[in-house]
Structure formats: structure tokens, C-alpha cells
Amino acid sequence: MTNLRDQVGPYFGEFGGRFVPESLIAALDQLETTYQAAKADPSFQAELNELHRTYTGRPSIITEAKRFAAHAGDVRIFLKREDLNHTGSHKINNVLGQALLTKRMGKTRIIAETGAGQHGVASATAAALFGLECVVYMGEVDTERQALNVARMRLLGAQVIPVKTGSRTLKDAINEALRDWVANVDNTHYLLGTVAGPHPFPTMVRDFHSVIGTEARAQMLQEYGFLPDALAACVGGGSNAIGLFHAFLDDEQVQMYGFEAAGDGMDTPRHAATLNYGRPGVLHGARSYMLQDEDGQTLESHSISAGLDYPGVGPEHSWLKDLGRAQYRGISDAEAMNALRLLSRTEGIIPAIETAHALAGALKLGKELEPGSSILVNLSGRGDKDMETAAKYFGILDGASDGK
Amino acid sequence: MVLRMASKTSAALSSRKQSGNGSLIGYFPAGYPTLDESIAAAIAMCKSGIDVLELGVPYSDPVMDGLVIQAATMQALENGFKLKQTFEAVSAITAAVDTPVLVMTYWNPVLSYGVDKFARELAQAGGAGLITPDLIPDEAQSWLEASDKYDLDRVFLAAPTSSPERIQRACNLSRGFVYAVSTMGITGARNEVDQLAKTVVANIREASTEALAAVGIGISTAEQVADVNRYADGAIVGSAFVRAYQDGGLEALIAKVSELASSLK
Ligand SMILES: Cc1ncc(COP(=O)(O)O)c(C=O)c1O
Numbered sequence: 001m002t003n004l005r006d007q008v009g010p011y012f013g014e015f016g017g018r019f020v021p022e023s024l025i026a027a028l029d030q031l032e033t034t035y036q037a038a039k040a041d042p043s044f045q046a047e048l049n050e051l052h053r054t055y056t057g058r059p060s061i062i063t064e065a066k067r068f069a070a071h072a073g074d075v076r077i078f079l080k081r082e083d084l085n086h087t088g089s090h091k092i093n094n095v096l097g098q099a100l101l102t103k104r105m106g107k108t109r110i111i112a113e114t115g116a117g118q119h120g121v122a123s124a125t126a127a128a129l130f131g132l133e134c135v136v137y138m139g140e141v142d143t144e145r146q147a148l149n150v151a152r153m154r155l156l157g158a159q160v161i162p163v164k165t166g167s168r169t170l171k172d173a174i175n176e177a178l179r180d181w182v183a184n185v186d187n188t189h190y191l192l193g194t195v196a197g198p199h200p201f202p203t204m205v206r207d208f209h210s211v212i213g214t215e216a217r218a219q220m221l222q223e224y225g226f227l228p229d230a231l232a233a234c235v236g237g238g239s240n241a242i243g244l245f246h247a248f249l250d251d252e253q254v255q256m257y258g259f260e261a262a263g264d265g266m267d268t269p270r271h272a273a274t275l276n277y278g279r280p281g282v283l284h285g286a287r288s289y290m291l292q293d294e295d296g297q298t299l300e301s302h303s304i305s306a307g308l309d310y311p312g313v314g315p316e317h318s319w320l321k322d323l324g325r326a327q328y329r330g331i332s333d334a335e336a337m338n339a340l341r342l343l344s345r346t347e348g349i350i351p352a353i354e355t356a357h358a359l360a361g362a363l364k365l366g367k368e369l370e371p372g373s374s375i376l377v378n379l380s381g382r383g384d385k386d387m388e389t390a391a392k393y394f395g396i397l398d399g400a401s402d403g404k
Numbered sequence: 405m406v407l408r409m410a411s412k413t414s415a416a417l418s419s420r421k422q423s424g425n426g427s428l429i430g431y432f433p434a435g436y437p438t439l440d441e442s443i444a445a446a447i448a449m450c451k452s453g454i455d456v457l458e459l460g461v462p463y464s465d466p467v468m469d470g471l472v473i474q475a476a477t478m479q480a481l482e483n484g485f486k487l488k489q490t491f492e493a494v495s496a497i498t499a500a501v502d503t504p505v506l507v508m509t510y511w512n513p514v515l516s517y518g519v520d521k522f523a524r525e526l527a528q529a530g531g532a533g534l535i536t537p538d539l540i541p542d543e544a545q546s547w548l549e550a551s552d553k554y555d556l557d558r559v560f561l562a563a564p565t566s567s568p569e570r571i572q573r574a575c576n577l578s579r580g581f582v583y584a585v586s587t588m589g590i591t592g593a594r595n596e597v598d599q600l601a602k603t604v605v606a607n608i609r610e611a612s613t614e615a616l617a618a619v620g621i622g623i624s625t626a627e628q629v630a631d632v633n634r635y636a637d638g639a640i641v642g643s644a645f646v647r648a649y650q651d652g653g654l655e656a657l658i659a660k661v662s663e664l665a666s667s668l669k
Contacts, residue, residue, distance in 0.1 A: 019539065023565060026565035171465070282515055282538075284467075295516065296517065
């Protein structure tokens with residue numbers, strides 16, 4: 001193949017597919033047909049573009065982070081500001097696209113899984129905007145560490161169901177959403193929030209997020225006159241990363257780095273570094289790298305970041321890793337939290353803890369790259385939702401004594 | 405061309421059908437609550453009247469299962485169940501009874517073990533084949549080859565939403581029987597067996613005059629078992645047996661199996 005950008009599912013090399021119960025196949029076929037028809041219909045893209053212009057607030061800007069970059073060796077760092085989107089993260093790009101498809105399919109109810117709560121909030125927002133019923137599955141552990149987002153979803157009119165099975169995090173929220181979907185597929189669309197899952201989700205969700213890289217590429221050329229030497233993004237399921245990477249895949253001079261959560265550290269077993277430490281298997285409907293034991297049982301992942309705390313990853317990233325087109329590295333909780341504080345203090349921008357992994361990655365990368373290089377970081381979300389975790393971590397609440 | 409041995413599973417279902425009785429297919433998870441107890445329970449089920457055993461492999465992410473089976477398989481994993489013990493259980497069960505033993509497993513454990521190796525060891529242990537709830541025929545190339553090589557049954561699912569082409573494919577590629585999913589939903593007892601089950605079985609009959617069809621999901625009473633067998637070639641019961649064991653141990657399980665089996669006499 002000449003262009004990596006032209007690759008679509010169901011398979012990315014040996015990854016992807018549809019490993020789901022037969023009961024779901026008709027719904028996946030319907031989604032695929034609806035999506036293909038929408039893609040070929042100029043009025044669909046026009047409607048989505050208009051929503052992005054008047055509701056999301058696109059295009060998102062690029063900010064050069066000069067004071068932050070001073071801590072990263074001799075490089076320039078640019079931030080693609082997905083945190084400024086309505087609802088506070090990149091997740092809205094995909095949600096609005098799928099919400100329009102939900103209407104086209106004549107369905108009246110959406111369900112979603114969420115880890116950090118950002119995808120849940122975006123889904124609840126779209127449900128309010130389009131008059132859809134919305135149920136969000138969220139691991140019980142995550143409802144505790146992202147309590148603010150639970151309140152946001154409820155205020156928006158969504159029902160949030162804490163999932164108490166398994167590791168009580170994102171993985172189990174997806175299981176529960178799949179169970180709901182099998183039972184209610186008639187009137188319900190499963191609005192999956194990342195580039196994982198069975199075909200057509202990895203391709204479709206990527207397409208909806210590719211606006212990030214398409215805009216950023218044009219903005220870099222127009223405002224600065226060059227393409228960045230490297231891209232940096234955090235990787236949970238991989239949606240913000242692939243959204244940034246996609247437009248640049250065939251720009252050979254642009255290097256790509258995905259940063260996974262290393263939790264307690266890459267030398268410990270408590271991490272979520274799927275592409276670094278996993279091996280290929282089937283989880284949640286697709287073949288991809290995953291964290292599993294020798295029996296093929298999924299391992300629990302660990303990260304301070306709810307949105308990266310997932311033992312799987314989208315199949316296109318597995319493919320890019322094996323091709324060597326993108327590199328994936330781990331960032332520990334401590335490194336991410338330090339980067340979160342550094343960006344706050346040097347640029348006046350408080351990032352999400354997920355995003356802080358990309359920032360910590362950029363700090364390290366800057367010291368490896370040629371002097372004068374440039375790094376474009378996907379600032380995938382803002383940190384409001386993480387204030388409680390951050391305040392506890394840094395011991396900055398009045399009366400707090402357990403700070404570090 | 406290699407002559408294929410007749411499937412043990414379809415032979416069992418067919419002979420019941422010919423003698424005018426229906427069939428009862430019973431599920432129990434390996435390793436629940438411990439390996440030895442699960443083997444004893446499975447053997448007791450076979451002796452109490454099930455015609456085919458469906459031995460479940462505990463898995464960390466069972467998306468087709470409701471709370472009863474989830475709780476049991478999680479307990480098995482917590483108690484240290486290892487995948488290799490599946491073969492140990494199959495060996496012990498087939499040494500004690502003649503009932504065909506189908507292993508019901510999500511796909512990743514098989515993939516992780518190696519599809520060919522899993523099939524070989526299952527055949528060596530005396531297992532009849534696999535039921536694969538999250539493996540559709542479209543993704544099953546390696547399993548089609550391995551099941552042919554080791555003469556194993558392979559049970560694919562047909563759902564209420566499956567297109568005629570997909571039902572046709574499930575009939576052509578399944579061996580043993582086709583699993584007719586009675587309802588759009590996950591495992592667990594329901595008050596009524598969905599009328600959709602009849603439609604799925606009719607669709608299977610339409611696609612194939614040879615394929616056997618067993619109905620599963622939501623069946624828990626003797627009446628439902630008898631009812632399903634009026635139009636299908638077998639009724640599959642899972643959660644109701646696991647629930648009986650949870651509530652009253654081996655004795656309650658045997659009582660439940662006997663009760664459901666007697667509805668077919
Ligand atoms: C701000 C933000 N960034 C990144 C992620 C990780 O998801 P993905 O890897 O799909 O971009 C999340 C998920 O919750 C998020 O909220």
C-alpha cells in the first residue's frame with residue numbers, strides 16, 4: 001500500500017475484526033451501512049461541520065508553549081487545544097458524529113462507557129442536544145475519582161450506572177455496555193468512545209477525530225510555515241492519538257509518539273502500558289495488543305488516570321506499532337502529575353491527567369531530539385475534572401495533610 | 405476425501421429425537437467452585453439426565469453472561485482456575501460417563517493457548533468440540549481448520565437478528581448443532597422463553613434440512629424445556645443449574661436436572 005492514511009477496517013494488518021456475539025452483527029452491519037451512506041452524503045459532513053463551528057467551537061487553536069518548552073531541552077512545543085472544545089476534551093468530535101448517525105438509524109437511546117467521564121459527559125451533552133435517552137456505564141472506582149463528571153452527566157439528564165464487576169474501571173464499563181446493547185439493540189446505539197471495539201468503530205471513530213490532525217497540519221503550515229518534527233499524544237484506547245496522527249501518517253519526516261500510562265512505573269507490574277507489555281489477543285470485539293496472563297485472562301491495568309486505565313488499545317495503533325510508524329512509551333503517574341503542575345505554572349493551562357502523560361512524554365522527547373526541533377502535543381482535555389485528585393496528590397487543599 | 409466420523413453430539417440429539425423425546429443440554433462452569441467439585445457436579449448432571457454437557461471455561465470478560473454465571477465463573481477464577489484444567493475436567497468427566505462434552509469458551513483463551521494445540525488437547529481429553537459465543541464464522545478460519553483436523557464439533561450461534569445468509573452459513577459450518585439464541589440478551593433465567601426462539605429455529609429449518617437446532621438463553625423450567633423441544637432438537641439450560649448449585653449445592657443441582665429431564669420422558 002502506498003498511503004497509510006487510506007487504510008480502513010475491518011483489518012489493520014492482522015489486527016481488528018469483529019469478535020462479538022452473533023446477536024450484535026446485524027447492528028454492526030447497520031452501523032457500517034449507515035456510516036458509509038453518510039460519508040458519501042455531502043449534507044452529512046456539512047451538518048457535522050456546522051455543529052463543530054457553532055457548538056463545539058472548532059477549529060481549535062494552536063498555542064505555542066514557550067515557558068513550558070524551556071524545561072524540555074532546546075525544542076519548540078505547540079499545543080493543539082482540544083481542551084477548549086465544548087465539554088472540555090476531544091471526545092465531542094466523535095460523539096457528535098455518532099449522534100447524527102443515531103438519528104439517521106432512527107434510534108432513540110444511546111449508551112456509552114466512560115473512564116474519565118469525558119466521553120460520558122460528551123455523550124450526555126449530545127443526548128440533551130438531540131433529545132435522546134442516555135445511559136452511561138462507568139466503573140465504580142472511576143465514579144469516585146471523577147465525581148465531578150458524574151454530577152455533570154446527571155445534570156445533563158443522563159443516567160449514570162456505576163459498574164461493580166471485575167476491576168470496576170473502564171474495561172468493565174465496556175462489558176456492561178455490550179450487555180446492554182445486546183438486549184436493547186432495537187432502539188439503542190452504543191456510542192463507543194474510543195478507537196477500540198469491533199469494526200466499524202475503530203475506523204469510524206478515527207475518521208471523526210481526524211479533524212484534529214487535519215486542522216493542526218494546516219495550522220502549522222499556515223501560521224509557522226513548517227510541519228512539526230514529532231507528534232505526541234496520550235494513549236488510552238487511542239482516539240485522541242489517532243485523531244492527531246492520521247493526517248500526518250504519510251509525512252515521513254514527522255515522527256509519532258504515543259504515551260501510555262505506566263502507573264507506578266515501567267519496572268513495576270502496576271501499569272496500563274498495553275502496547276509496551278501486552279501481546280496480541282481479542283478483547284472487546286477486536287484483535288489487538290492487550291494485557292493478559294498466560295491463560296488469555298485480561299489483566300487489570302493501573303493508572304492514576306481513569307481515561308488511560310485500560311488493558312486494551314485500538315487495533316490501528318497495534319498495526320502502527322508493528323510497522324514501526326509510531327512509537328509507544330510509558331509515562332508514570334508521578335511523571336504525569338509533575339507535567340500537569342508544570343504546564344499549569346508555566347502556561348496557565350491546567351490539562352487533564354490523561355493529557356499530562358503526553359506532556360510528560362514531550363518533556364523527555366525534547367531532550368532526545370535535535371536542537372531546534374518542534375513537537376506538536378495533542379492537548380486532549382482540560383483538568384477541571386481532576387482537581388480533587390490533583391489537590392490530594394499535591395496536598396493543596398486547606399487542611400490536607402497527605403500531600404506529596 | 406477423508407471420511408468424517410459422525411458427530412457424537414448430533415448422534416445423541418438425533419437418537420433422542422427419533423425415540424420421540426427431546427433433549428436437555430446442561431451448562432456448568434469448570435472450576436466452580438473448585439475443579440474437583442465442578443467435575444463431580446458435571447458427572448452428576450450427566451447421570452441425572454442431561455443429554456449433552458456444556459462445560460464452561462471461566463473468563464475475565466464474559467460479555468454474553470448474566471449475573472448468575474458471571475458470579476460463578478469469577479469465583480472459579482478467584483479460586484485459582486487455570487485453563488489447562490479444562491482438559492483435566494473433560495478427561496475426568498468422559499472417563500466416568502458417555503455424555504458428549506462440549507466446551508463453551510470465549511475466544512481469547514483459545515487464541516492465547518494456540519488454536520491447534522487447544523483443539524488437539526481437547527480431542528485427546530475426549531471432548532466433543534466447542535461452543536464459541538464470541539466467535540462468528542467470518543473470523544473462525546483457524547478454528548474451522550483445527551476442528552476438521554481433530555474431528556471436533558463446532559457450534560456457532562444463530563440470533564433473532566441474523567440474516568438468512570448468516571443463518572445459512574451457521575448451518576453449513578456448524579457441526580453437532582446450531583445454537584439458536586432465543587432472545588436478544590445475555591444468559592439468565594426469564595419467566596417466558598421468547599417467541600423469537602421459534603422464528604430462529606424456523607429460519608434454521610429453512611436453511612438446512614440436516615442441521616440440528618438447540619435453543620438457549622432464558623430457559624429455566626421443566627415446562628419451558630418441554631415446550632422448546634416441541635419445535636427444536638434440544639433445550640440448553642445454564643443459569644438455572646448454576647443458581648440451583650449456588651442455593652443448595654450438589655443435591656439441589658441433581659434435583660433440578662432430574663426435574664427438567666423428567667419433562668422429556
Ligand atoms: C482528556 C482525555 N484524553 C485522553 C483520553 C484517553 O482516551 P483516548 O486514548 O481514546 O484518546 C481521555 C479518556 O477519557 C480523556 O478524557
